[in-house]
Amino acid sequence: MSRWYARGVGTRDTEKIELAPLGREIVFAPDEATRQQKLQEAFFSIDIFKRVYDHYGSAKLPEREFLSNVLQGEFGLSSEFHDEFAEIFRANCEFWALRVECRSASATPVEQRSSFR
Numbered sequence: 001m002s003r004w005y006a007r008g009v010g011t012r013d014t015e016k017i018e019l020a021p022l023g024r025e026i027v028f029a030p031d032e033a034t035r036q037q038k039l040q041e042a043f044f045s046i047d048i049f050k051r052v053y054d055h056y057g058s059a060k061l062p063e064r065e066f067l068s069n070v071l072q073g074e075f076g077l078s079s080e081f082h083d084e085f086a087e088i089f090r091a092n093c094e095f096w097a098l099r100v101e102c103r104s105a106s107a108t109p110v111e112q113r114s115s116f117r
Helices: 021-027 032-044 047-056 064-073 079-095 109-115
Strands: none
Touching: 021 032, 032 047, 032 079, 047 064, 047 079, 064 079
């Protein structure tokens, strides 16, 4: 998982696992602002996360029907992955310090968690 976010190098099957350069910058950040910036860089290192974020201009995702239309039509993501994508995207944007922007304008945090299941 850490290699997906450009934070680690190696797997359980390699002789060693180590922090990638971005991972080092996060772990050894000189201050909280730098840490948050590097965490966001890690989030955006996932191509589809960056593309979806750019498409909407924020981390706010629309209602399920419209999100699915865009994920399928604009990004070619199979419909079987839409619910999982939305859940992972929201969880990550909250963790990677995009918290303020993650919530849909029309849904409470509880509604968001249940609307994509």
